[in-house]
Amino acid sequence: MALNIIVCVKSTPSTVNVGVDADGKPKIAGVPVALNPFDEFAVEAAVRLKESVPGSTATALTVGPDAAAEVLREAIARGADGGVLVTGPEFEGGDSYATSLALSAALKKMHAEKPVSIVLFGKNTSDAGAGVVGTQTAAWLEWASVSAVKKLESVDGTSATVLRQMEDGVDTVKLKLPACISTIKEINEPRLPSLKGKMASKKAVFPKWTAADLGLQPAQAGAAGAGAVVVKAALPPARPAGLKVEGATAAEKAARLVDILVERKLI
Amino acid sequence: MANGILVVVIPSRGTLSPASYELLGAGKVLADALKQPLLAAVIGGNAASLAGDIAARGASKVLAVEHPSLKDFTEEAYAKAAAAAVAKADASRVILPSTIAGRSLAARLAVLLKAGLATDVTEILPDGKVRRGYYGGNLIAEVEFKSPLAVMTVAAMTFPRAEAGGAAAPIEAVSFDPGAPVSEFVSFQGEESREIDLGAAEKVVAGGAGLGSAEGFKPLFELAHALGAAVGASRRAVDSGWIPYKHQVGLTGRTVRPKLYVAVGISGQIQHLAGMASSGTIVAVNSDKDCPLMQMASIAVQGEYSELVPLITAEIKARKGHAVPA
Numbered sequence: 143m144a145l146n147i148i149v150c151v152k153s154t155p156s157t158v159n160v161g162v163d164a165d166g167k168p169k170i171a172g173v174p175v176a177l178n179p180f181d182e183f184a185v186e187a188a189v190r191l192k193e194s195v196p197g198s199t200a201t202a203l204t205v206g207p208d209a210a211a212e213v214l215r216e217a218i219a220r221g222a223d224g225g226v227l228v229t230g231p232e233f234e235g236g237d238s239y240a241t242s243l244a245l246s247a248a249l250k251k252m253h254a255e256k257p258v259s260i261v262l263f264g265k266n267t268s269d270a271g272a273g274v275v276g277t278q279t280a281a282w283l284e285w286a287s288v289s290a291v292k293k294l295e296s297v298d299g300t301s302a303t304v305l306r307q308m309e310d311g312v313d314t315v316k317l318k319l320p321a322c323i324s325t326i327k328e329i330n331e332p333r334l335p336s337l338k339g340k341m342a343s344k345k346a347v348f349p350k351w352t353a354a355d356l357g358l359q360p361a362q363a364g365a366a367g368a369g370a371v372v373v374k375a376a377l378p379p380a381r382p383a384g385l386k387v388e389g390a391t392a393a394e395k396a397a398r399l400v401d402i403l404v405e406r407k408l409i
Numbered sequence: 410m411a412n413g414i415l416v417v418v419i420p421s422r423g424t425l426s427p428a429s430y431e432l433l434g435a436g437k438v439l440a441d442a443l444k445q446p447l448l449a450a451v452i453g454g455n456a457a458s459l460a461g462d463i464a465a466r467g468a469s470k471v472l473a474v475e476h477p478s479l480k481d482f483t484e485e486a487y488a489k490a491a492a493a494a495v496a497k498a499d500a501s502r503v504i505l506p507s508t509i510a511g512r513s514l515a516a517r518l519a520v521l522l523k524a525g526l527a528t529d530v531t532e533i534l535p536d537g538k539v540r541r542g543y544y545g546g547n548l549i550a551e552v553e554f555k556s557p558l559a560v561m562t563v564a565a566m567t568f569p570r571a572e573a574g575g576a577a578a579p580i581e582a583v584s585f586d587p588g589a590p591v592s593e594f595v596s597f598q599g600e601e602s603r604e605i606d607l608g609a610a611e612k613v614v615a616g617g618a619g620l621g622s623a624e625g626f627k628p629l630f631e632l633a634h635a636l637g638a639a640v641g642a643s644r645r646a647v648d649s650g651w652i653p654y655k656h657q658v659g660l661t662g663r664t665v666r667p668k669l670y671v672a673v674g675i676s677g678q679i680q681h682l683a684g685m686a687s688s689g690t691i692v693a694v695n696s697d698k699d700c701p702l703m704q705m706a707s708i709a710v711q712g713e714y715s716e717l718v719p720l721i722t723a724e725i726k727a728r729k730g731h732a733v734p735a
Contacts, residue, residue, distance in 0.1 A: 158545040158660060159679055168548055179661065238516070239525060239556075268660070269544055272528040274516035277484055281520035286591035287484050289513040303595065307655075308509050309606050310421065311599040315483065317592040324513075327661060328654055368555060369525025375543060375550040378686065386698075387710045395710050396720035399692065400728060402708055408612075408669045408690055409636060409725060 143299035144197030145259040148252065149188035150245055150276070151202050151217055153210040154178040154268045166374030175209065177216040180264030184325050186332035188262045189221030191297060198259075199223045201252075205233055205244045215343035219335035226252070230352040235365030238270065242278035244363060247356035249283060253320065260302060263324040265290075273324065280322035288315050292328040411558060413448050414440045415472075415500035417491050418463055419482070419510050420453045422597070425462055428506065428609050433466045433571035435563040436504050438533045445501060448472065450494035450583070452487055454480030460580045466571040471580045472497055478587040481594035482510045486587045488517035493585035495522060500558070502537075507562040508608070515562045524558035529664070531564045531687070545660040545683030565608050566666040605639040607656065612669040615641030615658055615685070616651075619674020619695060619714060623651040628718040629673055635725045641665065641685075643675045659684035673714045677702025694718065 156176040161169045177185075188200040202217035202225040204210050214225030228248050236244065252258055261280075266273030273289070280287030293305040295314070306313040307326060317323075335343075353363045360366060387402070389395035403409045416436040418429045433449060440447035449468035451460045456475035464471050474490040491514060495503055503518065505511040507529045519526035532540035534551070539561060543550050607613065614633040616626050626640070633640045641658040642651070658665055660680040670688035675681060677693070677700055685691070686705075693706035694714050703709045710717060 155544070158547050158683060160544045160547055162548060168543065237525070239519065242520070271543065271545065272526070273512060274519075274526060274528060277513045277516035278520050278526075280484075281488070281517045284591075287513070287517065288592065289484070290509045306509070308597075309608055311597055313482070313597050314595040315592055316595050321592070369519065369523075370527050370552050370554050370556075370559070372543070372550040373538065373553045375548040378542075378546065378549050381686075381691075381705055381707070384691075384705070384707045384709055387708060392712050392716040393720050395712060396717055396724050399708065399710055399721060400724040403669070403690075403692075404728060406690065409728075 145191065145195050145297065146256050147188045147192055147198060147200040147260050147262065148249065148258055149184050149200060149202050149217065149222065149262045150279070151181040151185065151204050151213050151264070152178040152267050153204065153206050153213045158268055162375050162377065166376060168375050175212070177213040178264055178267045180266060180327065182220070182332040183327055183329050184262040184264040185217045185220050185222060186330045187294065187325055190330065191260070191294060192223070195297070201225060203245065203248055204228065205236070205241050211348055214348055215346060216335070218343035218346050219339040220333060221336070221339055224346065225348045226351065227348045228351045228356065232353045232360050232363040235368065236363065237368040237370050238272055238274045238278055239369040240362070240364055240367035242275045243282055243367060244356065244358065245275065245279045246282035247358055248351060249279065251351070251356060258320045259299070260297060260319055261322045263322065265324060265326045276322045276324035286317040286321040287323070288317055288321070289324040291323050291325045294323070411499050411501035413446050413498045413500040414443065414502045414504065415495055415498045416447070416449045416468065416504045417494065418449060418451045419487070419506065419508070419514065420451070420455070420459055423453065423455055425459050426609070427570060428565055429463070430466060430570035431565065431568045432504050432506060432563065433463070433468065434568035435533060437467050437571065438568065439502055439504065439537065442533060442535050443502070443537050448498045448500065450474060450491070450498070452479055452490045452494070457580070457582060461577070464577040464580055465573045465575055468578050470578050472583045473580055474583045474585055476585055476587060478590065481597070483592045483594055484513045484517050485591055487514045488521055489587060490585045491518045492521045494583050497581070497583045502558070503560045505560070505562045507564050511562050515560050519560040522558045522560065523556060524560050525554040525556045527552045527559070527561045529564045530561045531567050545680065546664070546686060547679070547683065564666060566611070605637070607639045607641055607658065607663050607665055610639035610665065610667050612636050612638035613641045613658070613665055613667045614638045614671045614673065615643065615675060616646055616673045617643035617675030617681070618645040619676070620646060620651065625674070625715070626652055628715065628722065632671070632718050632722045635722045638669070638671070643681050672702050672706070673718060675702050676700040677705065
């Protein structure tokens with residue numbers, strides 16, 4: 143049975159080396175953006191799943207400014223069939239609560255047009271790094287969710303069996319579809335964008351949906367709809383200067399190091 | 410008006426780990442800050458029998474949400490169970506662990522409660538705001554909740570473990586209806602090895618590109634064993650196939666906050682620092698005295714790791730009274 147696969151992606155700053163200005167605002171203006179690194183694995187998983195079930199499609203979905211269309215293009219270059227851009231000034235400044243609500247509204251709209259089988263997410267974004275949007279999106283929709291997925295064991299029209307990597311081992315979980323699945327790096331090795339994919343991505347046109355298109359009130363979107371907001375940011379406190387272990391020989395250095403660790407009650 | 414800090418303890422495979430007591434430590438900080446009572450909840454298939462372990466650690470009441478559907482972790486059932494406990498406690502704030510289960514439960518619960526969510530909180534401020542890392546920990550942000558209720562997960566190894574003492578709080582059962590399940594826990598395959606989990610380790614010995622090969626990790630495993638430490642690795646060591654991904658520390662691996670982090674042959678790129686820069690004491694062993702990790706380390710030891718690490722291991726064993734093999 144053909145699958146309608148959606149993969150949620152985000153455009154994030156391409157470096158984590160971000161400073162703050164005098165007002166405690168992260169200095170991200172002008173920093174180049176790219177497809178969130180962990181989303182590469184989700185896109186690859188979506189494309190492989192599509193390829194494994196004839197007639198299936200993989201569509202990328204993102205909430206972001208106009209320029210976020212670039213990550214939809216990146217997804218197409220990596221094998222996705224199309225993309226949808228949820229965009230508008232009303233979505234700026236959203237946290238995971240507001241963003242997941244927006245994604246859920248978009249998925250609801252897509253599901254009404256053509257039933258969605260499965261929604262894939264990357265592990266977390268390189269900016270907020272919370273790793274919760276996939277699960278929160280499912281919660282809004284009252285769909286099943288699972289995180290830390292390292293393998294899609296089997297997916298058919300009605301259920302998916304996955305392997306979830308826990309701290310102490312691997313769980314096997316079976317979910318009713320539609321479901322939201324957050325993946326981890328171990329799930330695959332993403333392919334490089336293909337020439338064919340890049341050409342397709344250049345020509346791709348994306349529907350653009352606003353909050354109004356999704357039936358969302360302005361108060362539910364972006365900063366207005368956020369449940370938690372960053373008041374100010376700062377660099378982490380500087381670590382005190384360290385000391386260099388001296389010694390004429392390696393044995394002396396080793397002994398001196400252990401002396402210090404014992405002194406500091408670390409061993 | 411909701412009033413109460415609810416700490417939600419999640420057993421792992423039917424038992425509580427001592428790391429759970431850190432949640433009560435965090436709960437006390439928040440309860441003192443907001444001047445609200447501290448309560449705890451245990452969720453699981455055998456929650457009632459575990460509640461006693463939590464009852465004398467500072468909470469004024471312990472709620473036990475026990476149900477067969479909670480025997481193993483699924484996001485939807487646990488979130489519903491937690492919501493039932495929140496309603497019973499009339500809590501305004503919910504604290505969960507930053508484990509895979511804790512974070513996903515918190516995510517789902519926040520939507521059920523229409524609450525703001527902050528994950529991996531490293532500090533709770535006197536006015537109830539919280540601090541957490543952004544951009545791989547390169548920035549520390551102060552977060553304010555806009556919603557009446559709020560959910561947070563607290564970083565491991567950050568808040569003190571509440572000790573047992575004093576009168577045991579009353580334990581109350583909370584009933585909950587899981588509804589029709591949308592996911593089913595099928596099975597669990599435990600790790601073969603007896604290795605200490607990175608996330609809860611007080612000491613970590615990590616290796617990087619400077620080791621040169623998979624064999625390079627042998628002396629590190631021996632040092633880790635002597636120290637009672639977990640073993641970590643940089644991305645380059647993992648990408649080179651020298652050690653499995655589960656040992657990776659950094660932006661695309663685990664974030665750790667041990668008391669002692671020994672970095673061997675790791676230059677200290679930003680992506681690695683993102684995973685360990687909050688460690689208590691950082692020891693760097695490297696032949697390059699100018700690399701970032703040697704510059705920022707609490708204690709820097711310059712030299713060849715292949716020579717130094719076995720000597721350090723031998724010293725530790727000697728101090729601990731172990732005979733050094735001839």
